[in-house]
Amino acid sequence: MTPVLVAEFASADELCAGVRALAGAGVTRLDAFTPYQVEGLQELMGVPRSRLRWIVLAAGLLGGGAAYLFQWWINVVDYPLDIGGRPYHSAFAFVPITFEMTVLSAGFAALISAIALGGLPRLWQPMFEVDGFERATIDRFWLAVAAGDRALDRSRDMLALENAGALRVVWLGGRS
């Protein structure tokens, strides 16, 4: 996103007040940057629940299924070995590896999707140029409005953010 309006807050509660004020005015292209996840902020901004768990579930089932089939293929079809007359296809003996591969595939899926869905790796983004933004990972809470939001009204919304308790409200969008 290219931010046009950013605001810095000293606390999560004030940030939430700022989000409420802007969302109430119909501004939708909002993003917030916080040092830790702020409970309730996601709902306030109307961000839907992550679909990551479904990706993880699918990857786990696929990985586990593939592991079971693979074990069956190597020990029943391609390289059957008679061990005291025991059945080649021993479902119980295939359980541990199936389980481990389910967890491994699901784990990889969780890590990779968390990174990819969060838009990472992306070592630079326009917000990093904002003066003082480095405290967003430490103890400050930032709100940004992306360019192209029709509901955004420069003077009204800057005032609204100041009233919400912002330490600093900066317009980055040039003249408008």
Add this chain to the structure above:
Amino acid sequence: MIDDPVVIGDPSDGALSDQLLSTTWAPRNWKLAFAITGAGTLLLVSMITLTVLRGIGEWGNNIPTAWGFGIINFVWWIGIGHAGTFISAILLVLEQQHVRTSINRFTEGMTLFAVVQAGMFPLLHLGRPWFAYWLFPYPSVMGVWPQVRSALPWDTAAVSTYLLVSIMFWYLGLVPDLAGVRDRAPTLLRRRIYGVLALGWAGSVQQWRHYKIAYLTLAGLATPLVISVHSIVSLDFAESGLPGWHSTIFPPFFVAGAIFSGFGMVVTLMIPARRVFGLYNVITPRHLDMIGKLLLVTSSILAYSYICEMFLAWWSGDRYEIFEQLHERPFGFYAVGFWIMITCNCLVTQALWSRRVRRNATALFVIAIFVNIGMWLERFEIIVVSLTRDFLPSSWHQYAPTYVDLGILLGTMCFFGFLFLAFLRLVPFVPVAELKELKREVDA
């Protein structure tokens, strides 16, 4: 029972971040510790070189004791690796953040480094470690595949999965704090290095919403994984027919022992680190108390398992089992080890009934050392006594480790210490973002 604050002294978010992130750019003066553990690592390297060059005959293993120090140390280290994931995953899933946060990353690091030590032993024990890749299923020109009805390929899958998932869980947890170091470190080079490692994390709502779910999901995945790893390790034993090994009690018995020994190692590392870094405000008596209680619980499960093992041997009516459990372990050649084990694992821990002992860092540290020793001896007793006294008296033979065995054991301890020191030096080892979130939750 919540009677202590989560963070003592109520520091501001900024102060807390500075205190906990600054360990990465303001090192303590511990060159000596690095030198000692580094020297021990060189010992490890030279002993491994000797083993590879001259063969496995340099170890004390021989028939009948084919599993000597190699497997004892493997099981000991992998067991130690369990507490890390127990604390960071199981306590997260159970929503016990009050006692989990601030020690979880520390224990995750411990897990990783312990698993690294553990992994070396089976590879070296192969005798021809350059063929270690045979353990994995790959399309070989010989046209053979691993036999998955044996417990050994299960072990390969379990240990490698455990290592990989632990690394993923650890790294994902680190990302916000790496970003914190990027934004707070005093020099440009550090900012760049940590900036790359943080992948450009900005803490936006979009990032957090996926991140939190992924983190919790990984914790949920790691939870059954912890239980599975040592269960599978125990099946290496239980699948065989030896007296003292062939028992259905093994999986839960091994898991309890693993978590017990892991907590012992957590305390062994945590208490010195807490003192060196002055982390009294984030690692509080609440954490010590929790670990003390968990040590006591797992110690009781172990005591119960020891009694069960003996009872099952007697109840089976099998003369070899009875001889093994009721004669050779308590009164045989290696009986001293057995009684030290009972003292360390079951008797010393009784002091933890006292709240004063649980909250006393020094007392807890001393008990933890006993636990480490006791749990090593437990694996010695299980492995060596069963192997030296199997069915045929004509094949009985005593076992003694060689200097190479002892050098490798000492070397892994030093290598573990070296990796751990490097971890404390290079990475924010108390999860700052999580701690700040928890502080806000508690204050609200």
